[in-house]
Amino acid sequence: MAHWLADIERLFTCDSTDLADLARAVGYDPERFYVGTLSAEEIEALILRPQPLPSGDRPFEIDGDLGPALAYWPLGPDRPRVFDCEVRLFRDQFALQEAFFRGDDLPDNLCAVLCISDNEPVLLPDLALMTPVLEILAKRTPVLLLIDAVVFDLRAAVPVISNFARRAVDSRTVRNLAEKDTVQFNPSTRRVLLGLAPPDLTNRPRDVAASSFVNRSTDRDIPSQSFYSESLKKLEAWLLQITADFRDKNNRPKRDDPFLRLFHNTCVLLLRVCNEMKILGSYSNEINSSLLEIADHLVACVRAVRNARAMQISETGYLTLIEVLEACDRFIPRKRQLYEAFDALGQLYIQMADPARAINALTAARSFSTASETVPTDVQLAKTSQLLSRLASQYRMISEVREAEKLLSEAEQIIANGWDRWRPSFDILAAITHVSDERIALALSYDQLEKAVELSRSRIKTLGGIRYSAARTPNFRHAEFFSKIFSRHRDLLQLAGQWNEAFLAQVGSTLLHLDRHGPSLTNTDKLNEVERQLRQLLDAAENCMQKSEGPSVIPQSVKDIYREYGLEDQDSPPDAVWATLRAIRWRLGPLLPDIVNLFGEREMLFDEPIPNDYG
Numbered sequence: 001m002a003h004w005l006a007d008i009e010r011l012f013t014c015d016s017t018d019l020a021d022l023a024r025a026v027g028y029d030p031e032r033f034y035v036g037t038l039s040a041e042e043i044e045a046l047i048l049r050p051q052p053l054p055s056g057d058r059p060f061e062i063d064g065d066l067g068p069a070l071a072y073w074p075l076g077p078d079r080p081r082v083f084d085c086e087v088r089l090f091r092d093q094f095a096l097q098e099a100f101f102r103g104d105d106l107p108d109n110l111c112a113v114l115c116i117s118d119n120e121p122v123l124l125p126d127l128a129l130m131t132p133v134l135e136i137l138a139k140r141t142p143v144l145l146l147i148d149a150v151v152f153d154l155r156a157a158v159p160v161i162s163n164f165a166r167r168a169v170d171s172r173t174v175r176n177l178a179e180k181d182t183v184q185f186n187p188s189t190r191r192v193l194l195g196l197a198p199p200d201l202t203n204r205p206r207d208v209a210a211s212s213f214v215n216r217s218t219d220r221d222i223p224s225q226s227f228y229s230e231s232l233k234k235l236e237a238w239l240l241q242i243t244a245d246f247r248d249k250n251n252r253p254k255r256d257d258p259f260l261r262l263f264h265n266t267c268v269l270l271l272r273v274c275n276e277m278k279i280l281g282s283y284s285n286e287i288n289s290s291l292l293e294i295a296d297h298l299v300a301c302v303r304a305v306r307n308a309r310a311m312q313i314s315e316t317g318y319l320t321l322i323e324v325l326e327a328c329d330r331f332i333p334r335k336r337q338l339y340e341a342f343d344a345l346g347q348l349y350i351q352m353a354d355p356a357r358a359i360n361a362l363t364a365a366r367s368f369s370t371a372s373e374t375v376p377t378d379v380q381l382a383k384t385s386q387l388l389s390r391l392a393s394q395y396r397m398i399s400e401v402r403e404a405e406k407l408l409s410e411a412e413q414i415i416a417n418g419w420d421r422w423r424p425s426f427d428i429l430a431a432i433t434h435v436s437d438e439r440i441a442l443a444l445s446y447d448q449l450e451k452a453v454e455l456s457r458s459r460i461k462t463l464g465g466i467r468y469s470a471a472r473t474p475n476f477r478h479a480e481f482f483s484k485i486f487s488r489h490r491d492l493l494q495l496a497g498q499w500n501e502a503f504l505a506q507v508g509s510t511l512l513h514l515d516r517h518g519p520s521l522t523n524t525d526k527l528n529e530v531e532r533q534l535r536q537l538l539d540a541a542e543n544c545m546q547k548s549e550g551p552s553v554i555p556q557s558v559k560d561i562y563r564e565y566g567l568e569d570q571d572s573p574p575d576a577v578w579a580t581l582r583a584i585r586w587r588l589g590p591l592l593p594d595i596v597n598l599f600g601e602r603e604m605l606f607d608e609p610i611p612n613d614y615g
Contacts, residue, residue, distance in 0.1 A: 059154040062185075064192030066146075066174050068165040072154040073187050083159065083185040084195075085111030085144045087177050092116055093130045094211035097265055100133045101238045108141040110134075111183045113174065115208050116149055126153040127160060129265060132258035134158045144185055148174050157256075161185065161192065179207055213269045223276070225284045231273050232290035238266050239297035246304035253308045263301050264313045267320040270294070274323045288331050295324050295337070302344075311352055318345040339368035343387060350390065355397040362391040381418045382427035385411040389434040396442060404442060411435050426478055432462055433485060440492070453496050456489045460505075463595040482595055483512035499548040503555050506540045507588055508596040514581065531577045538562055557587060 059070045086107045090096040096112055112134060116122050124130075127147070134143045135157045147162045154160055164174050177183075182195040213231060245259045253260060277283070283291070302317035322341045325334045342365035349358035369384045388411035392404040415431055436459040443452040463482060486509035493502035510533050541555035548555075565580040589597050 060190065062161065062190040062192060065194040066161075066164060066192050069161050069192070070151075070154055070163040071185070071187070071190075072156060072160045074155075074157055074159065081186075081188060083109070083111075083142055083144050083183070085109045085142070085183050085185070087111045087113055087179060087181040087183060089113050089115055089177065089179060089208040091208050091210040093133075093265060094213060094269060095209045096133050097238075097262060098211050098213075098234075099209060100136070101234075101241065106137065109143075110137060110141065111144045111146060113177055114145070114147040114149070115175065116147070118175075121164075122149045124149050124151045127151060127156045127162075129261055131156050131158050131160075132261040132265070135258040144183065146174055146177075146183070157258075159185065159187075211269075213272065225280065225287065228273060228277050228280070229284060229286040229290065232287060232294065235266060235270050235273070236290050236294050236297065238262075239294060239301065242266065243297050243300050246301060249304075251300075251304040251307055253304055255308050255310055257308065260305060260308060260310050260313050263305065264316050267298075267316045270320050271323055274320075274327055277327065283327075283331060288328075291324055291328050292332075295321065295328055295334075298324060299337075306344075306348075311348065314348055315345070315352075318348065335368050339365050342368065343383075346390065350394065355394040358394045359391065359398075362387060362394065366391065378418060378425040379427050381414055382425070382431040385414050385431035386434045388414070389431075389438050392438050393441070396438070396445065401442065401445070404438070408435055408438055408442075429463065430481065433459060433481075436462075437488070449492075449496055453492050453498070456492050459485065460489055460593055463593060479512045479515045483509045486512060486596075499544045500550070500552060500554055503540055503544040503552075504588075504591060506537065507554075507558070507584065508592050510534070510537050511581075511585060511592075511596055527574050527577060530581060534562075534577065534580060554588070554591065558584065561587065 059072045062069055062071045086109060088099075088106065088110060090099070090112060092114060096114070099106065114130065124147075127145075130147065131145060134145055137143050138158050143158050145156070145158055145160045145162075147160065148164065149162060151160075151162045154162060184193040184195060185191075186193075212234075242259055242263050246253055249257075277287070298317065298321040302314060302321060305314045305317055318341055322338065322345070325338050325341060328334045329338065342361050346358045346361035346365060349355075349361055365387055366384075369380075369387060388407045392407040392411070395401075395404040395407065411431070412435055415428060415435070418428065436455055440452045440455050443449075443455060463485070486505050490502045490505035490509060493499075493505060514530055514533055537558065541552075541558045544555045545552040561580060561583050565576050565583060585597075
């Protein structure tokens with residue numbers, strides 16, 4: 001039995017101060033509070049009078065012809081104050097999505113009613129996957145969603161009414177709505193009214209649109225090949241439209257783009273179809289053709305979803321792609337594509353900090369890494385080595401150090417086998433870097449800082465091998481890659497207290513990072529970036545001189561260059577900025593690794609700038 005103070009607590013915690021709202025909060029009819037004091041017309045006017053629009057990001061209670069419920073009102077400048085909508089019934093979000101892609105004549109001012117269950121209402125955590133079609137339609141016409149479910153998080157990008165109270169006596173409920181009924185929702189009065197509907201809503205025909213993928217005919221146990229062929233063609237057409245939308249957005253949709261969730265729902269249906277097709281002995285040519293086209297669309301879509309950093313949808317996309325590729329592999333080899341899909345899925349799990357699933361995905365990728373290659377190239381060797389490095393990092397995350405060391409030894413052996421043949425390759429050197437990073441991480445996990453520093457020094461020395469390939473085709477992306485390596489080397493040296501060597505690594509990192517800009521006196525953005533990096537280098541020189549126990553010759557020489565060219569002043573001319581950068585290359589070049597000087601060779605074509613011209 002409820003405590004007698006419960007109703008009083010509800011009154012004090014109610015968001016509204018209106019007497020009618022307070023009455024509803026404790027379960028009473030508002031009209032009882034006015035009986036005997038006001039006429040029936042005055043009572044109705046008071047109950048239906050406009051109230052302030054809902055504010056804040058939270059649902060609010062409503063009432064009306066369909067009984068008590070909860071509503072959510074997303075605030076927006078173009079949102080109408082009163083919704084007059086025409087009802088359309090759908091079994092779930094898949095049926096609504098199918099009607100959208102099929103091009104059904106959905107009315108303007110649509111009231112989509114999702115009749116998910118004919119029995120007790122289902123429980124839903126949120127509405128993210130229920131509303132993408134309505135979000136797209138809402139850009140051109142008002143829409144309203146009525147859903148017969150209990151939703152824990154009612155916030156959505158469209159107006160929603162849900163969590164209807166169960167009433168055994170009154171037959172006017174959301175379950176008795178029919179096609180082409182009209183619903184009027186007035187947020188200011190918190191009321192839902194029905195129009196063009198009989199007083200008794202029971203015993204009327206209700207044509208609830210169901211998805212052809214979910215609710216197929218049950219007169220046969222195994223559907224025919226033609227059924228699956230038609231299903232795949234529909235999904236292929238959906239993916240084609242989604243791919244076109246992503247392409248129009250340069251494959252960089254926003255994270256809240258409704259087409260991302262349309263893609264997720266499409267993948268769910270596609271997974272269902274692919275799993276059901278496994279009972280078939282072989283596929284028809286129509287199914288084979290659709291699967292190949294779907295695989296291409298999935299690759300393009302997943303790339304766009306990754307750009308949006310939608311991790312959960314990306315995971316669904318990769319799992320669907322793998323399922324489709326395995327189906328394709330039954331009639332045409334798809335080993336390389338399966339390797340790439342599993343590898344990408346493993347990297348996604350690494351980003352999601354899920355080492356267990358990352359190990360499973362990367363182990364599957366490993367089984368496909370060389371399955372279809374007879375003579376591996378440098379790129380393939382590098383990919384295999386990097387895959388083993390990533391796998392080792394995940395074993396290290398779960399404290400399986402021996403397995404990690406075993407994988408790293410295997411990766412080093414793969415590199416050694418192709419080193420003599422592919423020595424000039426950037427991809428091989430990048431693979432060496434990944435293995436070295438993991439070796440350093442393992443050493444640090446054992447508190448072996450000196451060993452980690454020596455491994456980092458060895459890696460810097462190995463980078464000289466890039467000279468022969470990069471000298472022919474300088475690549476600024478490579479320079480940024482090496483800049484990050486020098487930056488990590490600096491961090492280790494600082495941790496070990498090697499401040500002078502750490503500063504020299506900082507110089508190498510800065511010069512490689514700035515190599516992509518090239519001297520330009522007119523581009524303000526480039527000039528500001530170069531000046532900012534050079535001033536950070538000056539701060540690093542000051543920090544080194546303060547913390548270093550021995551003589552700091554290199555940091556002092558850098559400070560001298562800044563003073564000679566006038567860059568110590570806050571307002572330095574543009575030509576002084578570029579002259580300072582070139583002078584640092586000239587004077588510190590003999591002390592820097594060859595890889596740093598390689599990317600700065602074009603600067604060395606000019607004589608060292610004369611300080612008197614700039615200071």
